[in-house]
Amino acid sequence: MRILVTGGSGFVGQRLCQLLSEQGHEVQVVSRSPHQVRERLPSSCDIRDSAQAFIESPPDALVNLAGEPIAAKRWSDEQKAKLINSRVAATEQLVALCKQLKANGQPLPKVMVSGSAMGYYGAQGKRVVSEETMPNEEFAHRLCQQWEAAAQPIEALGVRLAILRTGLVLEASGGSLQKMLPPFKWGLGGRFGSGEQFMPWIHRDDLVAVILFLVNQDGLNGAFNGSAPHPVTNATFTRVLAKQLNRPAIFPVPAFVLKAGLGEMSRLLLTGADMRPARLEAAGFTFQYPTLDKALGAIL
Template sequence: MRVLITGGSGFVGQRLSEQLVALGHDVQVVSRAPHKVRDRLPAACDIRDSAQAFVDTPPDALVNLAGESIAAKRWSDSQKNELIRSRVESTAQLVMLCEQLKANGQSVPSVMVSGSAMGYYGNQGSKVVDETTPPNDEFAHRLCEQWESAAKPVEALGVRLALLRIGLVLDAGGGTLQKMVPPFKLGLGGRFGDGKQFMPWIHRDDLVAAIIFLLNESALSGAFNGSAPHPVTNAEFTQTLAKQLHRPAIFPVPAFVLKAGFGEMSQLLLSGADMRPTRLVEAGFTFQYPTLDKALAAIF
C-alpha cells in the first residue's frame, strides 16, 4: 500500500513512517522543507513539498497529522488563527489531491485517517466521554470541529474517512513528557490547579498501531477517540510520573499562576475530559499499554 502522510516528520509521523516502511508499505511524506527532514525519516520515504506533488504517484491511503503545535505559544488572536489555518489548509490540500485525481480519471485513495484532538469535546468535568458525547463550546472544540469539517468532503469522492481524536501522546524524545519531565527530575513537579481534571493519554506506539488499524479495517469510518482505555486525573498522572522517576511531586502549580502565565491556553492544563476509546475497543483494537504505569515503565 502507498501511504501519503502530512506531518510525517513530526513526533507521531516519524514513528508511523518507520512502522509502515517496516511493514513493507511505500511511504510518501509532505513537508514544506524536504531537505530539512530527510534525516528524520527512513531512507525509503518519498518526501515532497505538497500533496499535489504526488499526483503522478497516487497514494492508496492518506494520513493527516499536520498542524501547528497547540501549546507552542500563548493564544493571541493571531496564534488562534494560525492554529486553525495550519490544520485546515493541510487538510484541504489532501481534499484537493483527491479531487484532482478523480478529475484526471485516476484512482482516489481508499481511506483517509485524519487527525483531530481530545479538545473536540472541550471541558467535560468528570463525565465519561465517548464518541457520542456532545462537545462543550470553547476554542479547542471549534478548532477541532473546523479541522474535522475540512476533511469531510473526501467522503463524497468515495474515500472512507476516519477522524482520530488524539489524547496526550507519551513517549521519550518529544510529546507531552518532553516539557513535563525536566521539572519532575529536579523534584519540582506537582499537579496543576486542584488536579481533578482528566488527562486522556496514549503511548505513541499504541497511537501508531491505531492509525494502521484504521487504515486496514475497511468497515470503520467516522470519529474515534485515540486515547488509552484508562485515563487519569492530573493528580494521578503527576503522582505516577513522580513515582516512576523516584522523585516527589509536592509542588502544585496554582490555577491563578497558570492563568496569569498562559492566558486562555491555561484551559489545556486546567480542564479535560474522561475520554474513552469506545469505538476502537468495540472494533477489536488491543492496546499494548492500557494503563499509565505500564506506559511510563516502558518509556523510562
C-alpha cells in the same frame, strides 16, 4: 501499500513513517521543507512540498497529521488563526488531490485517517466521554470542529474517512512528557491547579498502531477517540510519573499562576475530559499499554 502522510516529520509522524517503512510500505511525506526534514525520516521516504506533487503516483491511503503545535505559543488571535489554518489547509490539500485524481480518471485512495484531538469535546468535568458526547463550546472545540469539517468532503468522492481524536501522546522524546520530565526528575513536579481535571493519554506506539488499524479495517469510518482505556486525573498522572522516577511530587502549580503565564492556553492544563476509546474497543483494537503505570514504565 503506498501511503501519503502529512505531518510525517512530527512527533507521531516520524514513528509512523519509520514503522511503515519497516513493514515494506511505500511512504510519501508532505513537508513545506523537504530538505530540512530529510534526516528525521527513513531514507526510503519520498518527501515533497505538496500533496499535489504526488499526482503521478496516487496513494492508496492518506494519513493527515499536519498542524501548528497547539502549545508552541500563547493563544493570541493571530496564533489561534494559525492553529486553525495550518490544519484546515493541509486537510483541504488532500481533498483537492483526490478531486484532481478523480477528474483525471486516476485511482483514489481507499481511506483517509485524519487527525483531530480531545479538545473537540472541550472541558467535560467528570463526565465519561465517548464519541457520542456533546462538546462544550470553546476555542479547542472550534479548532477541532473546523479541522474535522475540512476532511468531510472526501467522503463524497468515495474515500472512507476515519477521524482520530487524540489524547495526550506519551513518549520521552517529545510531546508534553518531554517538557514535564526535567522538573519531575529534580523532584520539583506536582499537580496543575486542583489536579481533578482528567488527562486522556496514549502511548505513542499505541497511537501509531491505532492509525494502522484504521487504515486496514475496511468497515471503520467516522470519529474515534484515540486514547488509552484508563484515563487518569492530573493528580494521579503526576503521582504515577513521580513514582516511576522515584521522586516526590509536592510542588503543585496554582491555577492562577498558569492563567497568568499562559492566558487562555492554560485551559489545556486546567480542564480535560474523561475520554474513553469506546469505538476502537468495540472494533476489536487491543492496547499494548492500557494503563498509565505500564506506559510510563516502558517509556522511563
